[in-house]
Amino acid sequence: MGFVIVGSVMIAWALIASLYTYYTNKLVNTPAQFSFFIFYTLYLLLAFSFWEGDYDPKDIIATYLFFVFIPILVVNLHSRHSTFELAINHALRAFFLLFSLAIFYHAFRYGIDWTRPTFFNLDFFHKNGVSAIYEIVYIYILFKNKKSSKKVISLIIFIGMSCIVIIGSKTTFGLATLFTIGFFSRSLFVVLSLITLGVLVYLVFFFEDYSKSPFRTASYRGLLWRQAWKEIVASKTTFFLGNGPGSFVSTVKEYDLFGMEGTHNYILQIMHNYGLSGLLVFGVFFRNLWKRFGLFASPAAVAFWMFNLHALFDVGWIKGTGFFASLFLGIAIVIAIVQKNDKKEPLIL
Numbered sequence: 001m002g003f004v005i006v007g008s009v010m011i012a013w014a015l016i017a018s019l020y021t022y023y024t025n026k027l028v029n030t031p032a033q034f035s036f037f038i039f040y041t042l043y044l045l046l047a048f049s050f051w052e053g054d055y056d057p058k059d060i061i062a063t064y065l066f067f068v069f070i071p072i073l074v075v076n077l078h079s080r081h082s083t084f085e086l087a088i089n090h091a092l093r094a095f096f097l098l099f100s101l102a103i104f105y106h107a108f109r110y111g112i113d114w115t116r117p118t119f120f121n122l123d124f125f126h127k128n129g130v131s132a133i134y135e136i137v138y139i140y141i142l143f144k145n146k147k148s149s150k151k152v153i154s155l156i157i158f159i160g161m162s163c164i165v166i167i168g169s170k171t172t173f174g175l176a177t178l179f180t181i182g183f184f185s186r187s188l189f190v191v192l193s194l195i196t197l198g199v200l201v202y203l204v205f206f207f208e209d210y211s212k213s214p215f216r217t218a219s220y221r222g223l224l225w226r227q228a229w230k231e232i233v234a235s236k237t238t239f240f241l242g243n244g245p246g247s248f249v250s251t252v253k254e255y256d257l258f259g260m261e262g263t264h265n266y267i268l269q270i271m272h273n274y275g276l277s278g279l280l281v282f283g284v285f286f287r288n289l290w291k292r293f294g295l296f297a298s299p300a301a302v303a304f305w306m307f308n309l310h311a312l313f314d315v316g317w318i319k320g321t322g323f324f325a326s327l328f329l330g331i332a333i334v335i336a337i338v339q340k341n342d343k344k345e346p347l348i349l
Contacts, residue, residue: 030071030072030075030292030333031288032285032288032289032292032333033067033068033071033072035284035285035288036067036068036281036284036285036288037064037068039281039284040063040064040067040281043274043277043278043281044060046241046277047241047242047244047274047275047277047278050237050241051241051242051243051244051247052237052243053243053244053247054244054247055243055244055245055246055247055273056244056245056246056247057245058246059245059246059273060245062317062322063245063317065322065323065326066317066322066323066325066326066329067285067326067329070323070326070327070329070330071326071329071330071333072330073330074088074327074330074331074333074334075330075333075334075337078334084334085331085334085335085338088327088331089144092137092140092141093141095137096137096138096141096160099133099134099137099163100159100160100163103119103134103163103166103167104162104163104166106119106120106166107166112165112166112168113168114168114170115168116168119167127167127168127169128169128314129320129321130167131164131167131168131169131171131172132172132307132310132314132321132324133320133321133324134160134163134164134167134172135164135172135175135176135306135307135310136303136304136306136307136324136325136328137303137324138156138160138163138164138176139160139176139179139180139299139302139303139306140299140300140302140303140328141156141160141299142156142157142160142179142180142183142299143183143296143298143299143302143303144299146183146299157180160176160180161176161177161180164176171310171313171314172310174196175306175309175310178192178193178196179302179306182296182302186296200313221264221265221313223252224250224252224260224263224264224265225263225264225265225268227250227251227252228248228263228265228268228269228271228272229268231243231248231272232268232271232272232275237275238275239275239276240275240276240277241274241275241277241278242271242272242273242274242275242277242278243272243273244273245273245274246261246273247272247273248261248262248263248269248272248273249261262316264313264314265311265312265313266308266311266312266316266317267279267312269316270282286308289329289332292333292336293332293333293335293336297332297335297336298331298332298335298336298339300328300329300331300332300335301328301332301335301336303328304325304328304329304332307321307324307325307328308325
């Protein structure tokens with residue numbers, strides 16, 4: 001079903017792009033998406049015949065959607081309708097309020113339980129996905145209201161951080177706290193980020209408490225990362241071309257990790273999926289984006305880079321979370337073009 005849905009979205013995008021091109025005689029592209037599309041496609045044509053195990057074609061379609069098609073669609077809609085970015089902003093404000101109300105309602109009905117894996121007892125609302133989406137919407141709304149009154153800013157922080165506490169993701173809480181501090185002080189954000197990075201390295205690689213410690217999930221990630229690295233360096237083929245997208249499944253039998261999908265580190269996930277060659281393709285893509293807009297270039301840029309930082313400790317670009325991240329990517333590119341923060345003009349094909 002997921003494959004059908006994603007494929008349908010891809011076909012819909014192609015139809016919209018075709019109609020847009022037909023009626024306007026142009027399609028606005030961006031250098032980062034254009035080059036990624038070419039080199040990712042060339043890589044796939046090379047690697048297909050070398051992947052020995054089963055791979056998930058949905059991951060390939062999702063990669064095209066999230067990194068190329070959705071951002072370009074956002075850029076083109078803004079090019080066609082100058083108020084599109086404003087409409088998206090209003091929609092995200094409404095979404096933030098409705099999302100927050102739903103989380104408060106869940107807390108009153110079911111209570112606050114940080115060990116609960118889902119919301120409303122539905123597998124569709126997994127805690128990791130809910131937290132990853134909510135945090136970037138919250139940060140976007142906060143930075144979008146940079147010039148608002150202190151009362152408005154305080155209210156946004158109160159609502160956002162309260163909901164994040166209710167959700168119960170320690171990674172989300174840490175990142176949201178860091179970026180909220182960054183809203184007020186960039187230098188303090190840098191200092192605390194470095195300290196946090198050191199603590200995380202210790203928890204993942206040296207703090208081997210797999211029992212009842214509140215930080216045991218960090219140690220669990222270390223177990224997944226070790227398995228992923230062993231499979232990456234298993235042969236020259238897997239090291240340079242990967243094992244195929246969606247092929248990582250945990251073989252750790254303890255701590256309910258057996259059968260878990262995803263390495264919970266996006267860099268390792270890329271290496272496991274596509275090898276060193278694929279990592280270079282993705283690395284150049286993110287480097288081009290960084291040159292186009294930095295961490296605090298715009299509210300959408302902050303949300304986008306925050307999502308990718310979270311992806312270093314979670315599943316990252318999958319399913320619903322990937323759609324939101326690609327939306328913010330598209331908005332960030334639009335703002336960068338409008339503000340002329342980069343020297344490269346969009347390509348007109």
